[in-house]
Amino acid sequence: METPVHKAPFHKVRVKTMMPPGHIRTPAYLRGKVGVIERPLGEFGNPELLAYGHQGPKKPLYRVRFTMAEVWGPGAETPTDTLDAEIFEHWLEPVE
Amino acid sequence: MSDTPKDFDGRRWHDMGGQPAGPVKPAEHDFALWEKRVDALQVLMSSKGYFTVDGLRRALEDMGEDAYEKYSYYERWIAAVNQNLIEAGLYTLEELGAKMGEVKTRGGTYGDASA
Amino acid sequence: MPHDHHDHDHFHHDGMSPSGHPYRADNDTPLTYWQTMEIAVREILIEKGITTPEEIARQIDEMDARSPANGAAVVARAWVDPAFKTRLLDDASAASAEMGFDIGGLRLIAVENTDEVHNMIVCTLCSCYPRNLLGLPPDWYKTRAYRSRAVKEPRKVLEEFGVTIPDQVKIRVHDSTADMRYIVLPARPAGTGSMGEAELARLVTRDSMIGTGLPKTP
Incomplete structure (x- = not known):
């Protein structure tokens, strides 16, 4: 089991940019985007294994908050509006 | 959808967030009995452990964009439920094919055939 | 647009089925x-x-038996009972179960609308919805248009639902990407001070709990 990236909320993370094929619950529009952990949600079955009939270890899941400016750049509808998504730890890397 | 093969970046068709799309039309309908039965089969078979919600989604995603545009929600769901049950080994395609053939002989409407 | 999406002229009509949708013809079309x-x-x-x-x-x-009325009862309770509201925002699954709703394994998070924040729920990857509390989702929730645009231009989408959010109110979109489901706790409408819980619940529309609508006003 990996150690969680951050147990405490409001730490900065970047969503990994990798684009493997298959059943993945990290939306493409968030790849490479930087957000803050709003709260840890606990550990959950890994959809990338469950989808193919395998179990594997559970993975920590976080609610990550992004600004619309970060996600959509200068074209954002209202840059200060925010977006929350649930992202598994193995899709996050810490940002210093 | 307008992506050429050269532009393809790995984003799959169902991963729609932020893609251009038309206005949201406030469409809704009540569910027909057969749709409710598909829903019930999905809940029951996954709660019995024959597949997971991710297995169901995986089958729906693998059906592709054409199926999403062409078939209704529960049409795609019964296809995905069946796919997962076949993979779980609960029955064979031979059994399914024979049963579907028999069902069709019962009548021309869902009401007649689902006696 | 998938072909099963029957358009209707209006949105929150009477004559809805228990699951909150218009009735439609059932068993008498040719077997597919x-x-x-x-x-x-x-x-x-x-x-x-x-x-x-x-x-x-x-x-x-x-x-x-699961319908928006269940969610409306939860919202109305939160409007009249501050301690319940605290419990709802802390653990919406437990608070819903406390009211007697059988929500199965639903992991529910309630997000509160205030003078500063308007919340809105979407699932861009499929059609995740708090179905064990609110019943099955409306067709529009599952469409390409809603799934694609709610995360990028929520204000424009809300305008299409007839909802205008003032500039000073922040929009917070929730993309239900994994194991959690979300319900919006809308703000209690003004002028409802004398209303009881049951009466208040009738103001709570399904869309107000998805964030694409506001509660009715008395």
Whole structure:
């Protein structure tokens, strides 16, 4: 089991940019985007294994908050509006 | 959808967030009995452990964009439920094919055939 | 646009089914391939003793009993009972179960609308929805248009629902990407100070709990 990236909320993370094929619950529009952990949600079955009939270890899941400016750049509808998504730890890397 | 093969970046068709799309039309309908039965089969078979919600989604995603545009929600769901049950080994395609053939002989409407 | 999406002229109408949708014709259209498959799969599972007709009927009844009225009751309770509201925002699954709603394994998070924040729920990857509390989602929630645009231009989408959010109010979109489901706790409308819980619940629309609508005003 990996150690969680951050147990405490409001730490900065970047969503990994990798684009493997298959059943993945990290939306493409968030790849490479930087957000803050709003709260840890606990550990959950890994959809990338469950989808193919395998179990594997559970993975920590976080609610990550992004600004619309970060996600959509200068074209954002209202840059200060925010977006929350649930992202598994193995899709996050810490940002210093 | 307008992506050429050269532009393809790995984003799959169902991963729609932020893609251009038309206005949201406030469409809704009540569910027909057969749709409710598909829903019930999905809940029951996954709660019995024959597949997971991710297995169901995986089958729906693998059906592709054409199926999403062409078939209704529960049409795609019964296809995905069946796919997962076949993979779980609960029955064979031979059994399914024979049963579907028999069902069709019962009548021309869902009401007649689902006696 | 998938072909099963029957457009209707209006949105929050009376004459809705228990699950909060307009009624539609059922069993008298020509049998389709997919319907044939549903019958066949169901009967094979019954013949093999994996399920029973009673179990399927019970499951359908359970789903039919889930409707936006359940969520409305939870919202109205939170409007009149500050301690319940605290518990709801802390653990919406436990708070819903406390009110007697059978929500199964639903992991629910309630997000509160205030003078500063308006919340809105979407699932861009499929159609995740708090179905064990609110019943099955409306068709529009599952469309390409809603799934694509709610995360990028929520204000424009809200305008299409007839909802204008003032510039000074922040929009917070929730993309239900994994194991959590979300319900919006809308702000209690002004002028409802004398209303009781049951009366308040009737102001709470399904869309106000998705964030694409606001509660009715008295």
